Amino acid sequence: MTASIIDGKKIAQHIQSTTAERVSQLKEKGITPGLAVILVGNNQASRTYVSMKRKACEKIGMHSVLIELADDTTEEGLINKVNELNEDNTIHGILVQLPLPSQIDEINIIESIDPNKDVDGFHPINVGRLMTGGEAFYPCTPYGIIEMLKYEQVELRGKHAVVVGRSNIVGKPMGQLLLKEDATVTYCHSRTADLAYHTKQADIIIAAVGIRNLITADHIKDGAVIIDVGMNRDDEGKLCGDVDYQNCLPKAGAITPVPGGVGPMTITMLLANTAESAERTLTRKTQS
Numbered sequence: 290m291t292a293s294i295i296d297g298k299k300i301a302q303h304i305q306s307t308t309a310e311r312v313s314q315l316k317e318k319g320i321t322p323g324l325a326v327i328l329v330g331n332n333q334a335s336r337t338y339v340s341m342k343r344k345a346c347e348k349i350g351m352h353s354v355l356i357e358l359a360d361d362t363t364e365e366g367l368i369n370k371v372n373e374l375n376e377d378n379t380i381h382g383i384l385v386q387l388p389l390p391s392q393i394d395e396i397n398i399i400e401s402i403d404p405n406k407d408v409d410g411f412h413p414i415n416v417g418r419l420m421t422g423g424e425a426f427y428p429c430t431p432y433g434i435i436e437m438l439k440y441e442q443v444e445l446r447g448k449h450a451v452v453v454g455r456s457n458i459v460g461k462p463m464g465q466l467l468l469k470e471d472a473t474v475t476y477c478h479s480r481t482a483d484l485a486y487h488t489k490q491a492d493i494i495i496a497a498v499g500i501r502n503l504i505t506a507d508h509i510k511d512g513a514v515i516i517d518v519g520m521n522r523d524d525e526g527k528l529c530g531d532v533d534y535q536n537c538l539p540k541a542g543a544i545t546p547v548p549g550g551v552g553p554m555t556i557t558m559l560l561a562n563t564a565e566s567a568e569r570t571l572t573r574k575t576q577s
């Protein structure tokens with residue numbers, strides 16, 4: 290078998306055009322969805338991601354504002370800015386670009402964001418509701434992966450999904466979202482003994498640990514669906530994932546490339562969450 294390649298860019302474009310439609314319907318009702326991105330300090334990678342996010346907003350007619358704060362911004366200063374945006378009716382989504390400088394506690398910042406504007410889905414209210422089933426924002430990367438799998442009509446119900454990685458941003462919420470789709474979920478991570486024993490049983494593997502070439506053909510069963518969330522650099526400085534792509538290609542059923550796989554979906558779901566946040570204000574208004 291040779292794997293079919295899952296084209297994240299194509300799926301992202303498809304979902305973005307649906308979101309653009311939602312944006313124009315909101316505009317007809319007098320609401321322009323707005324995303325605020327806060328960038329603290331001068332990290333070049335962060336700067337690149339932030340500009341990609343803002344370009345995507347522009348493309349689908351969404352309003353976006355960039356708030357740039359100095360590298361020596363205090364935690365209090367950042368929280369004040371977040372509070373201002375919490376109160377701002379033109380802003381429906383707030384994203385504080387991570388990582389933050391060391392003098393700022395990420396948890397305190399995430400908890401200062403209004404859960405109704407937390408389009409990253411990082412606030413404990415949204416994390417909790419993902420588990421308990423209430424109205425939540427789902428973290429963009431795992432949410433994007435679920436949308437990708439649905440688009441590709443990958444059956445999840447009753448299938449064994451192995452999530453490799455346990456971060457708050459990807460691994461942990463990924464498992465919850467797969468559970469919601471009735472998959473059987475196993476979590477593995479950097480301390481798992483005999484990783485291959487587990488991953489070989491997987492119908493679907495989500496690799497999200499940040500170790501280049503961690504997953505090889507010896508780790509997968511024939512026909513498995515492989516989703517690569519890794520963002521590593523190879524010896525030439527090129528972006529590469531956690532999966533040995535060339536090695537797995539002949540054996541997998543379907544596989545996502547890096548770049549051009551999960552990455553574009555992350556930004557796409559950020560836009561979708563922001564549109565949803567704006568739509569929710571509409572129903573909240575009519576209810577009152």
Ligand SMILES: Nc1nc(=O)c2c([nH]1)NC[C@@H]1CN(c3ccc(C(=O)N[C@@H](CCC(=O)O)C(=O)O)cc3)C=[N+]21
Binds near residue numbers: 384385554
């Ligand atoms: N509060 C917060 N929310 C985030 O969602 C967040 C964050 N902080 N900090 C940094 C990470 C990283 N991230 C990416 C999004 C898209 C691509 C992406 O589109 N990548 C492209 C190409 C990238 C390239 O070529 O460099 C791809 O994989 O094809 C990558 C990485 C969001 N993050």
